[in-house]
Amino acid sequence: MSEFHVRAVAEGEQRACLDVLSQSLHGKPASDEVWAKMAPSWPAAGKFAAFDDHGTPVGITSSFEVELTVPGGQKLVTAAVDGVGVRADWTRRGILTSMMAAQLEDLAARGVPLAALHASEAVIYGRFGYGAATFCRGVSVERPRAQLRDGVGREGVVRFVTPAEAVERVPALYNRFEGTRPGFVSRPAGWWPGFFDRVVTGDDGYRVAVHSGPDGDDGFVVYQTIDTRDRQAPERGALLDIRELHAATPQAWAGLWRFLLSIDLVSAVAGRGRPLDEPLAELLTDPRAVNTTEVIDDLWLRLVDVFAALRARSYGTAEPVVLEVHDKQLPGNDGRYVVGPDGVERTATEADLRLDVATLSSLYLGHGLFGDLALSGRVEVLDEAAVARADALFHTARTPWCGTFF
Structure with missing residues (x-):
């Protein structure tokens, strides 16, 4: 079986990687005319690809930087993940997992606090820490x-x-x-x-x-x-x-x-x-x-730096809660965070609620309720009174909405 390796995409390799993405989504390779229009939107920066033994790309994950508005109005640098795909004859070999890991590790190393994407399939990205954070109709x-x-x-x-x-x-x-x-x-x-x-x-x-x-x-x-x-x-x-x-x-x-x-x-x-x-x-x-x-579901969000992301947004009026977060891809996020109207700090205090980073990511912008996710087993409740407090703290007056496809 042929091996693959994942690395950053170099200048000149973008078009071949775009063709891999198009093929994985059942599209056609870009014509010269289409590529001429697409090229300014597809630089090498922010792209990781899987290559076979001959140096041919067989998988791609791409991102570019945007600013995302979080509750309270602050704008956080966010990696907009705009293209993820694996060639059909190379699927089920761990390529996607390897590429997503390389991308997340790169974002964390560069201090990018958030990543976001629009999911082609809703079952894919939860295992990489993404949660559906905005919905549309x-x-x-x-x-x-x-x-x-x-x-x-x-x-x-x-x-x-x-x-x-x-x-x-x-x-x-x-x-x-x-x-x-x-x-x-x-x-x-x-x-x-x-x-x-x-x-x-x-x-x-x-x-x-x-x-x-x-x-x-x-x-x-x-x-x-x-x-x-x-x-x-x-x-x-x-x-x-x-x-x-x-x-x-x-x-x-x-x-x-x-x-x-x-x-x-x-x-x-x-x-x-x-x-x-x-x-x-x-x-x-x-x-x-x-x-x-x-x-x-519309925008899927991933808290790359949980502490920085939690500190950047505002909160409603309620007594603080202690959240215990688990992140298997980026274990530096593991820990307990006390969240209240006056801000967020790491803490050693006993947790009120326990959840993984994908669940926290889905709640971060203000959509959804801790109570509902507790009912579904996605939030472990250690203090029943904390559920209502968490909902009051994270709730936003306006429903979150993205409004931009990428």
């Missing part, structure tokens, strides 16, 4: 039935921008939204070519509209029109499928939704990945026009 709004309440969304104007204008203007506009809620991530310069520019300048018909309020541009939406007509229903309107919608103010958010729901010859407006607490139904005279089509 899919929505579908029945267009003819969706009448907006009087005065909703009328405080600004919406205009289309060309793909070239979108590429030039939207990145600066997005920077106005950073830090608005836990889970939100920055979009560094390298993110845009591969995840935004390639979409809006491509052949799939995406349109970009920008909302302007009293202080200038303050929101944008990217959407695609899908023809839903057939022989049985030739009169059926189109489906507007939202790829992303972001707004700096409630007025801009309402104005963008007013715009979408006012477009003629449309039967429905739909979007995936929307915040769980988005009050869309409250815009309408008939809230039943809004349907939730799915609720699904």
Whole structure:
């Protein structure tokens, strides 16, 4: 059986590694044209790969640095893990485990406190210390039935921008939204070519509209029109499928939704990945026009430095609790932490609650309850009164949401 070794990716090896990732996800190798657009978003830095005896990559894990907003508003450097895959003829040999270990050890050595990813399969990443930390929902709004309440969304104007204008203007506009809620991530310069520019300048018909309020541009939406007509229903309107919608103010958010729901010859407006607490139904005279089509895990988080991560976020009002954390990949995180409104410290005091790093990671941004995870056996309760205190300490007023794919 051929052996493999894991090491950092060197300059010039990125395209071959991207092809491994594409193949593992049942895609095609990148054409010269696609690679020209992708290359700025795929530097060698932050990548580890498994290579066979001939130096050919057979597995890849990739990351780049972003800033993630944590409860209280502080932004922590986070490794955005944007590509993990193993070639089909090399699976079940420990390659993924070896690559993830190399990546985590590198992040810990460099002092990166968090790592985050969007999981292709929900069963993979828990064993590496990741937990589902934000969730999102899919929505579908029945267009003819969706009448907006009087005065909703009328405080600004919406205009289309060309793909070239979108590429030039939207990145600066997005920077106005950073830090608005836990889970939100920055979009560094390298993110845009591969995840935004390639979409809006491509052949799939995406349109970009920008909302302007009293202080200038303050929101944008990217959407695609899908023809839903057939022989049985030739009169059926189109489906507007939202790829992303972001707004700096409630007025801009309402104005963008007013715009979408006012477009003629449309039967429905739909979007995936929307915040769980988005009050869309409250815009309408008939809230039943809004349907939730799915609720699904979104951002998976991994506390690489538990102490630094816990100290960076704010907490609610409750008596402190002592958490005992276990981390089999990074044992330096093992230990007890006293968490309270005034901060976090390591302690030798007896634990109130015991949990692994994946469970703590899933609770870190404020989604979920210690009590629920205690019922499922993921939190070991040593002091029953501590459960309610922990929930009060970690709860956030706004539901965490990421809103960015990588």
